[in-house]
Amino acid sequence: MTTQAACQQAAQMAPQWAVANTQLKNQVLHAMADALDRHQDRILAANARDCEAFKGPDAVLDRLRLSIPRIQGMAAGVRQVAQLPDPIGEVLSGWTRPNGLRIMQQRVPLGVIGIIYEARPNVTSDAMALCLKTGNAVVLRGSSTARHTNEAVVAVMTIAGEAAGLTPGVVQYLADTSREGVKTFVTMTDTLDLMIPRGGADLIQTVVTHATVPCIETGVGNCHIFIDESASFDMACAIIENAKTQRPSVCNAVETVLVHAAIAPVFLPLLVGRLQALGVACRGCERVREHVPQVAPATPDDWDTEYLDLILALRVVPDVSAACDHIRRHGTRHSEAIVTTSLVTSQYFTAHVDAAVVLVNASTRFVDGEAFGFGAEIGISTQKMHARGPMGLVALTSTKYVVMGDGQCRE
């Protein structure tokens, strides 16, 4: 089926699924999770074909490769979504106008959601579960390297889902995984209501540049931690170590630490020593290197680099205002943190930093749907429209006003 035909079919069938009640939706999700457990062999066989054909970095192969525990994890993820409260039908607000009109704002599905993602097969089951739970149709466009795996996962889940009451056609998996195909997909404004790219900076940039379908930018995180002069050194080091080393390859890891000039002579040698012991390579500005000469010099490019690795940039700044200024110039509006004991400085920082999440005395690693308590996450929005920060089920919904009258006409 062509991309156009797949999107059209999803759009045609979406209204029927949009009015499915929570009981039916959960029944379908449980049937899908059970099918993943029942058909592990089929999925593993398909995955083996993809892994054998794969030519690329080991890190990507590791993400692509499934195992029985990983498939069990995918099924558990689908069941977790089934257990979450259904946001559809929520009444957000309601009021009565002087003329007696009763206005009510209700939460409704968005319609058809497009997802473009890379080689992680668990995104296939996660995205399906999240979109279906919110009454949406979903058109998936995975990586060509995971094609057989994704097709097996989609087949196993949709066959079981349809037997349990899923509207046929509301889940589509695109056969065309070419780069040109992406451009067609992201301009299907007649049939798609939302496009979410999930993956690296290149993928997101390609989608955002070419998309005319409304698009939520996710995930690129050039995150900072500012260590104020009033900070506890112990807390500051612990938070930086955690934010850099606990999982360096993810978007909420820290990439640059800004240090208040007043504490730089004492704090920087302590910090760099602790980081080096953990295998972190530091790069510093001139003023950093005055205090810790063993640190490699940073170039202007370092301030704009999302390393996603055990590398950290360090810069000395004169005060919190200069820290906010650096973050404004170089940040990606994802997650920005301060370590301080000053109420005034913490208030200045949270008010002046423009980011999805601003943290005081906590690791940037807490910025995701799980740590926020959302139960499941479709991504972390770094843009300001519709949804910002970790996105749970609510980000996949829209609203509708229902107005009840008894014959009112406008004067």
Added chain:
Amino acid sequence: MTTQAACQQAAQMAPQWAVANTQLKNQVLHAMADALDRHQDRILAANARDCEAFKGPDAVLDRLRLSIPRIQGMAAGVRQVAQLPDPIGEVLSGWTRPNGLRIMQQRVPLGVIGIIYEARPNVTSDAMALCLKTGNAVVLRGSSTARHTNEAVVAVMTIAGEAAGLTPGVVQYLADTSREGVKTFVTMTDTLDLMIPRGGADLIQTVVTHATVPCIETGVGNCHIFIDESASFDMACAIIENAKTQRPSVCNAVETVLVHAAIAPVFLPLLVGRLQALGVACRGCERVREHVPQVAPATPDDWDTEYLDLILALRVVPDVSAACDHIRRHGTRHSEAIVTTSLVTSQYFTAHVDAAVVLVNASTRFVDGEAFGFGAEIGISTQKMHARGPMGLVALTSTKYVVMGDGQCRE
């Protein structure tokens, strides 16, 4: 100044205005309103130049032409926005995680908002007031036909605003009003956070097609009213008359009426008689013309036409499901109404019609910010992301999570 430079300046100064408190913002708006009243002569002189140079339909000239009452109306509109509650800083939700992290979601400004509009000079003052009240910078791109008027309004308002504390540079009026200039403007993703086109279907389509900046589609309304077999004929006729004739040129006027087959033989002659007495030209499907042969035949194009005039399309449908189907195929997801006395049918209609606003027993003319009680309106969103339906101040805001910890690290 070039479009790029204007957007860059707005983006550079926006953070300073974003933290202005409500008192300062209201003070600036009142100073701007007073300046409009004080400089009526200057604005009228500029407007006279535009009106003399104008070559086009009288209806457009009427929208372009200012008078002392119209300038007073613009000032009153600005004062009205000053009096509205400030949504910025509102805490939308907050909770504490098991590890003690306190998460709070706050309402913040979007940043820089672009507005593209046609020849109505009151949009200049309205859009400035709404954007500034919500702590945003604004880049205005009006029509070349209103250039002198708009420049005078912007000059009068910004000079007075800056004297009262407005951050210089946060209001920009684009000198380039060419069609190519629009394409540059709507792709300034580095500096603009949101683009709102206000005007006719052509303008909106041009913006939506070329925009890479997130864009809110407003205003195109091919609105329907379905008259159920259980409807009161009096109420149905009154609502249709109001929705068609009270102000035919606006987006929330009705364009097609769908009539249940069971009442068509009696209801249609009654309705058509009443509409003809009001000067409405009707166009009907074959089944309509069986009952009222004097009605002109409708072509398939009629179902997709937003007449914005005293013309109404009529179609007989077998039931509410067919009415919903017609609306799904031909509606623009703006405002859709049903007249019925059946609880079951009203519930079916409100659940199955996918539109910004679904009305039961009320005229579609009520769908705007004023009738909804929002006090002021930036437009009516017909898309599903970020904001849907009449948009007040809240639609011009985003959110930010602030997370307070005491040294938490992720395990």
